[in-house]
Amino acid sequence: MSEWKKTQCNMCEVSCGLEMAVENNKIVSVRPDPDSPRSDNYCCRKGRAAKYYQDNKERLNHPLKRVGDAYVPISWAQANKEIGEKARAIIDEHGPRSFGLIGGTLASSQSAQAMFYGLLGGVGSQFLFNPVGVEFMGSWWSNGRIYGDQVRAQDPDEHITDVLLLWGCNTYVTHNMGSARKVIRHMSESPDKKVIVIDPRLTESARMADMHVAPRVGTDALLMKTMIALILEKGWQDQAFLDKWCRDFDEIKPWFKDVDIKKNLEVCQVPYEQVEAFTRILCTSNWAVHQDLGLFCGRHSTLNSYLVLTLAVITGAMLVPGNNIVAEPYLMSKQSDEYDPKTWRTKDNRFPVTGVYPSGSLANQILNDDDDRLRVMFCSMSNPARSFPNSKKMRKALSSLELFVVDDICMTETTRLADYVMPATSGYEGHDFNFFQENFPHTVCQLKRPIVQPEGERKESTEIWLDIADAMGIMPKLPKKLYNKAEQAVKENDRIPYTLELLKLLAFNKKYMDMAPMIVGKTLGKAMGSVAKSMMFAGLITSPIMGTGKVERAGIKAGNKHPVLKRLPLIKDLCVMDEVFQQVLDKPQGLIIATNDIEDVDGYIREHIRHKDKKFHLYCDEIDGYIKHITPEKERAELDQYPMVLSAGRHTDVGVNTVMKNPATYKYRKPFTAIINPEDAKAMDIKDGETIKLVTKAGEALVEAECTYQASKGYTMIPQHFGLLFGGKVRGVGANEFTSDEDRDALTGNPLIRFTPCRIEKVEAR
Ligand SMILES: Nc1nc2c(c(=O)[nH]1)N[C@H]1C(S)=C(S)[C@@H](COP(=O)(O)OP(=O)(O)OC[C@H]3O[C@@H](n4cnc5c(=O)[nH]c(N)nc54)[C@H](O)[C@@H]3O)O[C@H]1N2
Ligand SMILES: Nc1nc2c(c(=O)[nH]1)N[C@H]1C(S)=C(S)[C@@H](COP(=O)(O)OP(=O)(O)OC[C@H]3O[C@@H](n4cnc5c(=O)[nH]c(N)nc54)[C@H](O)[C@@H]3O)O[C@H]1N2
Ligand code: SF4
Ligand SMILES: [Mo]
Numbered sequence: 001m002s003e004w005k006k007t008q009c010n011m012c013e014v015s016c017g018l019e020m021a022v023e024n025n026k027i028v029s030v031r032p033d034p035d036s037p038r039s040d041n042y043c044c045r046k047g048r049a050a051k052y053y054q055d056n057k058e059r060l061n062h063p064l065k066r067v068g069d070a071y072v073p074i075s076w077a078q079a080n081k082e083i084g085e086k087a088r089a090i091i092d093e094h095g096p097r098s099f100g101l102i103g104g105t106l107a108s109s110q111s112a113q114a115m116f117y118g119l120l121g122g123v124g125s126q127f128l129f130n131p132v133g134v135e136f137m138g139s140w141w142s143n144g145r146i147y148g149d150q151v152r153a154q155d156p157d158e159h160i161t162d163v164l165l166l167w168g169c170n171t172y173v174t175h176n177m178g179s180a181r182k183v184i185r186h187m188s189e190s191p192d193k194k195v196i197v198i199d200p201r202l203t204e205s206a207r208m209a210d211m212h213v214a215p216r217v218g219t220d221a222l223l224m225k226t227m228i229a230l231i232l233e234k235g236w237q238d239q240a241f242l243d244k245w246c247r248d249f250d251e252i253k254p255w256f257k258d259v260d261i262k263k264n265l266e267v268c269q270v271p272y273e274q275v276e277a278f279t280r281i282l283c284t285s286n287w288a289v290h291q292d293l294g295l296f297c298g299r300h301s302t303l304n305s306y307l308v309l310t311l312a313v314i315t316g317a318m319l320v321p322g323n324n325i326v327a328e329p330y331l332m333s334k335q336s337d338e339y340d341p342k343t344w345r346t347k348d349n350r351f352p353v354t355g356v357y358p359s360g361s362l363a364n365q366i367l368n369d370d371d372d373r374l375r376v377m378f379c380s381m382s383n384p385a386r387s388f389p390n391s392k393k394m395r396k397a398l399s400s401l402e403l404f405v406v407d408d409i410c411m412t413e414t415t416r417l418a419d420y421v422m423p424a425t426s427g428y429e430g431h432d433f434n435f436f437q438e439n440f441p442h443t444v445c446q447l448k449r450p451i452v453q454p455e456g457e458r459k460e461s462t463e464i465w466l467d468i469a470d471a472m473g474i475m476p477k478l479p480k481k482l483y484n485k486a487e488q489a490v491k492e493n494d495r496i497p498y499t500l501e502l503l504k505l506l507a508f509n510k511k512y513m514d515m516a517p518m519i520v521g522k523t524l525g526k527a528m529g530s531v532a533k534s535m536m537f538a539g540l541i542t543s544p545i546m547g548t549g550k551v552e553r554a555g556i557k558a559g560n561k562h563p564v565l566k567r568l569p570l571i572k573d574l575c576v577m578d579e580v581f582q583q584v585l586d587k588p589q590g591l592i593i594a595t596n597d598i599e600d601v602d603g604y605i606r607e608h609i610r611h612k613d614k615k616f617h618l619y620c621d622e623i624d625g626y627i628k629h630i631t632p633e634k635e636r637a638e639l640d641q642y643p644m645v646l647s648a649g650r651h652t653d654v655g656v657n658t659v660m661k662n663p664a665t666y667k668y669r670k671p672f673t674a675i676i677n678p679e680d681a682k683a684m685d686i687k688d689g690e691t692i693k694l695v696t697k698a699g700e701a702l703v704e705a706e707c708t709y710q711a712s713k714g715y716t717m718i719p720q721h722f723g724l725l726f727g728g729k730v731r732g733v734g735a736n737e738f739t740s741d742e743d744r745d746a747l748t749g750n751p752l753i754r755f756t757p758c759r760i761e762k763v764e765a766r
Contacts, residue, residue: 002028005451006035006588008434009047010427011656013107014178015434016043017446017589020050025452027051027428035589038437038444042179045653050428052662054452057727058410060423061456071421076457076467083420084471086403087376091123097344098375100127100365103382104465106659107131109432109448111532112380114517114539115465117334119378121514122474126344126352127374130382132333133359134389135293137750138302141353143326144335145620146309147319148610150354151333152326154309156288157440158183160322163287167198167308168220168294168754172205174651177290178439184208194285196278198223199294200712213278217645217715218299218755219268222635224307225627226268227279229259231314236283238316245605246313247615255627267632267639282315286322293651297754302747303630306623313616319605321598326608327438328545328594347372350749358749359388360741363397375402378468380461381424383658385413386723389743389751390698391736407464410661413725413734423458425450430460431532435539441598442554443545445580446590447536462532466521476512478519479505486527495578496562496571498524499541536584540577547573548607550594556580622747644680646696646758647717649735655721663731672722672732673706676760680714681707684760693761694718698740701733702763716760 002023009016017036021029030050032043063079064071091099104116120128132140136153144150158164158177164187171180187193188208197209198220206212215223231237232253242249265272281287289312295304309318317323337343338351345351346361347368357365362384366374377398388394391413398404398417406415407422415421424430427448436443469475482501489498502520506512512519517538525534545551547569558575559582580593596604606614651657654666674694676686686692688707693700694716703718711717722732735753743752 006033007428007451008038008108008446008448008590009043009050010106010108010432010448011046011050011053011659012175013434014039014175014180015108015437015446016047018043018047018050020428020451022451027054027452033589036446037442037592038178038439038446038590040179040182042182044175044181046175046656046660049660049665052665053660054426054428056410056662058412058661059455060409060411060415060421061458062423063457064421066419076459079420079422080467080471083403083405083468084473087468088472090376090402094371094375096124097127097372099123099125100129100374100377102129102362102377102379102384104128104130104380106381106427108434109381109427110435111432111535112461112465114535115462115469115521115531116380118515118518119465119469119474122469122472122518126355127365128352128356129359129362129384129388130356131359131387132354132356133749134387134751134753135296137353137356137358137748138745139291139296139305141302141748142306142309144353145306145623146313146616146618147326147608148617149326149608150335152328152608154289154312154318154324155327155438155440156290157322157325158288158290159440161286161288162192162322163194163196163281163285165196165198165287165289166205166209167289167291168296168298168304169290169292170199170203170205170650171290171292172208173203173653174292176292178437194281196281200715202709202712211274211278213270213274214712216267216269216639217712218639219635220295220298221300221303221307221630222264222632223268223270223275224304224311225256225630226259226261226264227275227282228307228311228314229256230261230276230279231283232256233261236280237314238283241316242314245609245616247611247613247617248619249314251619252310255624260632263632267636282311282317286320287315287317288322288324293754297750297752299752299755300630301745301750301752303623303626310618313618318616319608320601321441321596321604325440328436328443353748358744358751359384360390360744360749360751362388363390363393363741366397366401367393377401377404378465379404379406379414379418380465381408383408383412383414385417386658386734386736388741389736389739389753390741391734392699393741394736405468407461409458412658422464423456424461424464425454425458428452429454429458431530431536432460432462433532433536435536436593439592441596442592443550443594444590445584445593447533447584447588449588460530460532462521462535463525463530466518466525466531469518470522475515475518475522476509478523482519482523483527486523489524490527493582494561495524495537495581496575499574499578537581540581541574543577545594546577548594550596551576551580553595553597554592556583556593626747642757643714644758644760645715646694646738646756647715648739648753648756649720650717652719652721655719657720658724660721661724661726663726671719672704674703674716674718674760675706675708675711676716677711677713678707678709680711680716681705684762686760686762691763693763694738695759695761696738696740696756699737701737703733716758
């Protein structure tokens with residue numbers, strides 16, 4: 001007999017609430033959880049495929065050590081001791097710049113990130129690399145410039161907006177927005193609402209849209225520059241909003257002066273009438289935009305994001321409910337200031353955004369001969385040998401490290417390069433969480449807990465890295481009293497006395513601050529039986545929602561456990577957050593833990609603009625120096641150099657990056673093809689199903705051609721999920737076999753994996 005258990009999907013950041021039927025410790029069936037406050041009884045194909053992810057022949061069960069070309073199982077104690085000693089010795093000899101981290105979080109499971117920050121703090125290193133450095137460098141840097149906060153990302157308020165833009169993303173397929181298909185269908189069917197898709201291709205999302213704007217690939221920046229010029233020419237900007245909330249609107253006007261609108265649009269290949277209608281809609285409606293890889297990883301990556309935000313501010317659609325809002329922080333990230341002399345640079349002079357360095361800088365930081373190079377790296381929940389640009393170079397770099405330790409649930413392209421491989425529990429076998437999820441105006445919080453028991457010696461990633469940090473000797477010696485209070489907290493189900501003891505310790509030892517999550521993990525986490533679970537508590541009692549009134553607005557009040565302490569404001573807030581934690585523990589389906597006051601629009605704007613003057617800053621020198629080069633002549637000349645461009649890795653519905661490896665999930669589909677526009681194919685005399693050679697400056701491989709109008713002219717695409725080794729067999733070619741770590745955005749170094757110049761060669765029949 002199977003039993004239905006509540007959990008949260010571990011596949012993507014949307015984190016839908018799910019119910020899974022478990023039989024003999026195996027997941028046998030999946031359905032959306034009707035009680036989930038997060039996902040409104042919604043679930044996609046990837047979530048339903050959980051059993052293929054959970055049980056497959058690549059799962060890891062024991063710590064492994066590389067001996068020659070083979071891996072041998074060793075005990076946790078031996079693994080920790082050897083890793084701790086080796087790492088310590090290398091870092092002591094070569095200094096903290098020899099140490100760096102990769103990953104540390106899945107979009108859906110983030111507790112281990114806290115340990116990664118502790119490891120960096122303990123060693124004194126700043127080198128963190130993860131998918132932020134593939135996707136968000138330009139976008140999050142722009143957030144920092146325009147509203148003063150890199151961490152709180154722009155999001156659409158899709159549930160009540162009138163116009164939803166899907167810009168450079170195929171959300172109907174990729175579900176990179178909550179309840180994606182439901183929302184798009186609803187908007188598409190409502191006569192008073194509109195979906196507008198801006199994508200060169202006729203995607204599944206574009207088919208649902210009221211308007212499909214199909215610019216030439218790589219011309220979004222020119223298109224947006226033209227739209228803003230049109231707004232200024234017509235006087236359509238929201239002047240009252242700008243007067244109230246913008247510091248420097250007049251200073252950016254020169255960027256859009258003397259723009260030849262018709263000439264620009266010829267390069268973008270979009271009709272004037274459509275652009276005028278599109279622009280007018282943005283100036284007269286509530287609108288919200290979801291943007292993703294087509295913009296973030298496309299040509300002019302950073303400028304694209306900057307101009308989307310600029311459009312939102314100019315039309316009065318930024319930080320206004322029903323338009324574009326910001327997510328409460330869900331990643332435990334940091335703000336980065338590249339002009340602070342204490343901020344490290346890479347050898348190629350790149351800087352971090354939210355504490356993360358560009359992925360394309362990693363290989364060069366390892367592969368060089370001088371003393372300033374990365375020698376020890378730990379990697380968690382990431383597959384950089386597949387997901388960072390230029391796989392060939394990445395393999396060489398990672399395998400040349402003096403010590404490379406990886407945790408994963410499976411044997412992957414990256415674990416195969418490691419000296420030690422650590423077996424982790426999946427999100428269905430351990431505790432974890434996505435901190436938090438935006439259901440604007442609400443914030444939802446859910447704790448994943450084991451619904452199946454882990455096999456072998458798997459451990460939660462959070463605990464794996466805590467134990468390694470301990471073995472490296474970077475944890476301070478903690479007072480016995482803190483351990484006792486932790487035990488007492490669990491016994492009495494009251495964490496306040498423990499928290500006060502912890503605060504006392506930190507107040508007298510400021511240098512422990514960097515290690516605070518690890519201190520909680522080692523005391524409260526070990527006492528609770530899950531370090532990850534204690535990270536949720538640590539996150540809540542330091543959360544930016546604390547003390548804002550949002551928790552109380554969501555209906556959560558402090559219990560009566562500490563009536564005396566409640567008079568002290570700090571303690572009162574802690575008691576409220578402790579109550580939040582208790583309620584999260586009590587509700588496996590998750591709950592709403594904070595609610596914004598959307599009636600108070602001015603208050604909302606003021607809260608989320610983090611510049612001191614509480615104004616949007618639209619002018620910055622970096623963009624001033626860049627945007628003047630975006631002219632129709634230069635754009636056309638550069639684009640014409642590349643008659644064929646490759647999108648290295650469209651995200652299709654049979655995979656989630658490289659997380660879903662089991663081919664059983666696409667048994668009756670033929671997913672690994674390069675899609676080519678039929679007119680291009682005809683011109684090259686290529687037939688559907690024919691084998692072609694795809695060539696870029698980084699690599700070449702034979703692939704099967706699929707001729708379809710899903711591809712736009714001059715733009716071929718391969719999927720992101722292939723080239724994965726499963727059961728001894730590789731299917732297809734990995735997308736980053738074709739990408740170069742040199743093709744990067746000039747401003748922030750984001751890789752341009754959606755714009756890889758390529759050549760298609762006919763393979764003569766032998
Ligand atoms: N099924 C599935 N879902 C996923 C994932 C997955 O792997 N599989 N991955 C998850 C993750 S991590 C992410 S980041 C998201 C990614 O989600 P998406 O960004 O929606 O995924 P892509 O397939 O890369 O879609 C990018 C779109 O941009 C378009 N595009 C390319 N060049 C340009 C351009 O120059 N201008 C414009 N305007 N558009 C352009 C492409 O034609 C394509 O349709 O999906 C998430 N959801
Ligand atoms: N060329 C090209 N490159 C790309 C992209 C592209 O479209 N084209 N997409 C980019 C994008 S948007 C992203 S987000 C990145 C993703 O890049 P990564 O995050 O590096 O890669 P994923 O494929 O998501 O791999 C996550 C790893 O975590 C493991 N894992 C899964 N669940 C768990 C768990 O519960 N615990 C632990 N410990 N491990 C787990 C999986 O087995 C997998 O090896 O790739 C980027 N790279
Ligand atoms: S949308 Fe994301 S979280 Fe929801 S079921 Fe699909 S993969 Fe899972
Ligand atoms: Mo992503």
